[in-house]
Amino acid sequence: MGLHGMILAHTVGMRIVSAAATVCLAVQLVDKPPADEYEFVPDTSRWMIVIQDKTRSIGKLDAAGNFVPEKASLREPISVWSVSGPPTIMLNAPAQKGVYEYRSGRLIKGDLDQHGNFVPEIGSKVIDFKDYHYSKDAPRIFNLPGRFVKKGSKEE
């Protein structure tokens, strides 16, 4: 349950599975910023929290965008927790419409619902990650295995 040790002896690939129904939302892509303003820096070292059904799992994203929970912190009840831990990022919250799910270099458009589920948008076009242009107003990729940084900067 605690995170000490961060032993990755047993990792469980757990995809953020699309839930049920979908709502087709027209997501407007904002104007693309200059192509060279930001660059993608892969980073699978950051710890993520996934909330599902009153449970909490802590793990990391792999390069394909899969969430790999720590064995010791897989589906812990939210009501009982450990005092210490690494810095984490909430992966599947808050609920948000018009986000992308990263899946092996492709982007799927959809929503994050109130339960932390990703709901793909029916009929939406799956795009190549290379065609995504980051900006502050661009649709968020909720499970991006990395970060966008301004070119020449290490800061997000």
Place this chain on the structure above:
Amino acid sequence: MPNLFGMFGLSLLGPGAIFLASEAPSPAISAIETSTRQSGTTVAPGFAEVQLISPSSSGFHQEASSATSIASASPVATAALAASGQTGLPFGAPDSFDVNESLQNPFAPPDGGQGGQTTGAGAGFAGALPASIDAYSSGLNFQNSNFGSSGGAPALQSGMSNAISNGQATLHGRPAMPMGGGASPMPDETIWSNGAGGKSTRVVRPDAPPPATKGIALGVPGYVLVDGSDYNNSPMITAGNPPTSTGIPTTYDFAAAGPFTVNDPNIVPATVTINNLPLGGTWTGPTITYSGSGRISLWTDAKKSAAFTAPPAGMLNFTFYIEGTHESAALNDVSISFIYTVNNVQYPAAGTLSVTPVISSFGVTPNSDPGDPNHQNVVFHLPNQNANNGLQAETPKANPGALFQAVMIVGNPAPQGNAAFIQDFELLWNGIEGTKNKNGTSVGWLFNDMSGMDVTLVNGSLPLLDVLAGSTTQQYKIDLNYVTNGGTLTMTADDSPTIAPPDNASNGLAVDLQEGFQLYLAWEWSQVVQGSAVSVFYPVAFTDWAVTFYAKATGGVPPINQIKILDGVNSWGSNDYTASNDAPDQMDLTKIGAGNLQWSNVN
């Protein structure tokens, strides 16, 4: 008889260097080149210096001084020798002249010097010279202008220089000698009275090739790890049910009586070697001097079979063993010395060392993102929203809230074991900022109906050991990292404590809670003790830090969406700690903080 210009401590530099106390070889020619003379002049490389001095009430007065080229003097000296009737330099082997002896049995060169002029004739002193007062005793007519006389070649200098260049002269001198008064004028120089005029000639110069090094050498390691392990095989202190090791031995090795059944790798050898000295001398020491908190014991072997109290009788070269019994707070605070006395001459040697780990810095730093004027290190788990998913002590860019770092001098090569952090969860304070429920009771979470909840422990009581459930070691490992640079070890880790939300968190008005921690710095050995593989910890310091989670609902309307203390992490400091060897308050692997927090109703 040895010349006593002084014991030359020959340091090989750095802590633990071998210090060689030798029968001082006269300085090589190059040694004098940078020596600043009393007069403020220096003698350049390849030059010797000749001075004319006279006694005065305050000591000796220098009347004249001259430096002459050794390399170019030989032809002049040869001619002068021939003119004086001398056919050679009738002297013995170099470096046999003892200054003290000379002063006690002064050799009087031929009279004839008057006033500022010194003259001499070789015929007057043939055969009467102490061995190796050779240059002067070449008997040259050393009238020369440098001595205030008129005419003549600089024969004295030349003669000396020639002798020097031939490797035969051993006239003595040394750098930075006292002159012009004082309690002990020129104690180490060669002085000859030159007759009734009271003039003397002093020759200060380096010698020909130095003799073989004589003395004793003490080789001690610069760093000795504190012997906080358990090679004495004392049982580990246990706790819990079933009993498990706390990582603390019943008896640390440094406190255990020997002999051990195995060599203790933390007990390291040191050596003493005698070089070119007669047998039959006596030893004084070992003498241990402390200038700080470092402490050692000396043993005859690495099993602590017997204390090493004196060198073995009749043994010139020997080994003894050093055990660190308490770590040093600063480098080189332990000194070991010996003295070997033979023929009434003492030959001392000393070495210094540090008992490691020597802490350079240790502390906890509240973290923040670069450029953040708020130094924020407490965030909602729903970024920029509310506390409905709890809070965490981390920065807005998901960097750790608290950074741990310890920098230690451990020596190179690295010693046995490794540094370790151990953290105890010591404090849980609900309502620290004054949040109370409708009954006036302090609470950690306040709801809009003025009821409240506290964070409580699922099991046990504080303090709790801050490790992963199921951990077999007490070591704290979140983001643990080691970097070794030479003999310096830097260990880092971090922590970002979490507060999970209670049920109905969205109805909250305030969260108000502090968690406190004590972080220990220890040295850890992985050993087999009493047949079991265990970690053995020897704590050396601790520091305290805490995080305050305090957020409220804006306008008293849920949810909790305003963090009141953005920089909730605070600590003693990045380098602020208490040196202590006390065991951490909680080392029981069954009393841990992992999965042990919950919300409970408060009346």
